Amino acid sequence: MGRRSPIAASGHVRKAPRCRLTSSGVTFRFLSSMFGVFKKRRRAALRREPLTVAERAIVNKNVPFVAALDDDDRKELEGLVRIFLAEKSFEGCGGLELTEEIKVTIGALACTLLLHRETDIYPGVDAILVYPSAYRAISRAREGGVVIEGEQARVGESWMRGVVILAWDHVKSDASEPAGGHNVVLHEFAHQLDGEDGAMDGAPALGARARYTSWARVLGDEFGDLSKKLHAGRPTDIDPYGATNPAEFFAVVTEMFFEKPRALRQRHPALYGELAAFYRQDPAAHAASVAHEP
Numbered sequence: 001m002g003r004r005s006p007i008a009a010s011g012h013v014r015k016a017p018r019c020r021l022t023s024s025g026v027t028f029r030f031l032s033s034m035f036g037v038f039k040k041r042r043r044a045a046l047r048r049e050p051l052t053v054a055e056r057a058i059v060n061k062n063v064p065f066v067a068a069l070d071d072d073d074r075k076e077l078e079g080l081v082r083i084f085l086a087e088k089s090f091e092g093c094g095g096l097e098l099t100e101e102i103k104v105t106i107g108a109l110a111c112t113l114l115l116h117r118e119t120d121i122y123p124g125v126d127a128i129l130v131y132p133s134a135y136r137a138i139s140r141a142r143e144g145g146v147v148i149e150g151e152q153a154r155v156g157e158s159w160m161r162g163v164v165i166l167a168w169d170h171v172k173s174d175a176s177e178p179a180g181g182h183n184v185v186l187h188e189f190a191h192q193l194d195g196e197d198g199a200m201d202g203a204p205a206l207g208a209r210a211r212y213t214s215w216a217r218v219l220g221d222e223f224g225d226l227s228k229k230l231h232a233g234r235p236t237d238i239d240p241y242g243a244t245n246p247a248e249f250f251a252v253v254t255e256m257f258f259e260k261p262r263a264l265r266q267r268h269p270a271l272y273g274e275l276a277a278f279y280r281q282d283p284a285a286h287a288a289s290v291a292h293e294p
């Protein structure tokens with residue numbers, strides 16, 4: 001059973017309905033710019049709304065990285081969580097009744113990846129579907145020109161557009177082991193960041209062209225090393241699931257970056273450096289102070 005899902009195949013992707021423009025281009029541009037102004041204002045108001053005492057208690061319990069944040073960063077995170085909770089729709093599936101704990105925990109973990117960056121707060125995600133535990137989904141694989149279909153248990157899924165799916169018991173058990181190196185919420189939302197440039201391929205939008213060269217070299221080498229070690233039957237400190245493809249590698253090392261930052265910095269300094277530059281955070285510097293990583 002795969003711990004995490006592969007990225008959904010194109011057959012799963014919800015396509016946005018094509019809209020037919022009936023108004024003039026000028027009217028359309030005016031409306032969309034007005035919409036942008038309203039959105040900005042609404043978000044600015046949400047950012048000023050701190051989390052409640054109960055919501056903070058949930059974050060403290062289930063998202064231990066926040067203990068390392070200074071007041072400004074914490075405020076920024078809370079503002080992002082407020083917007084995330086207001087704009088994303090949560091749906092309980094398989095009989096799960098949604099609670100504040102579920103929404104706030106997922107929101108705070110997802111928004112941890114957005115600190116310090118210009119962000120539109122996962123514009124590709126409309127809905128987060130939460131199952132009580134691992135759910136079964138149809139999987140398809142190609143082998144020698146034959147498509148093999150089967151049922152697969154999944155604990156998380158990230159669609160290129162619209163949806164993230166999570167199993168709540170895994171979200172909670174990952175939260176109870178903050179230095180375990182696994183976090184399904186960080187994993188699935190790393191896929192979303194990766195896909196914001198139009199492709200979930202292990203290379204998120206990095207800005208300057210030089211950054212892509214260095215990213216491809218460092219992550220390509222590490223991905224190659226992981227695959228070689230696995231092939232040779234040698235132990236690896238990076239989750240073997242990362243060898244599935246470059247997109248899974250990025251998601252897996254994102255989990256490690258936040259959950260085992262000191263180990264990652266010590267054993268894979270160049271990889272740590274690339275991720276620290278992308279996420280604009282240095283969790284290894286704080287790991288000892290929150291005592292979440294031995």
Ligand SMILES: [Zn+2]
Nearest residue numbers: 004005248251
């Ligand atoms: Zn994945």
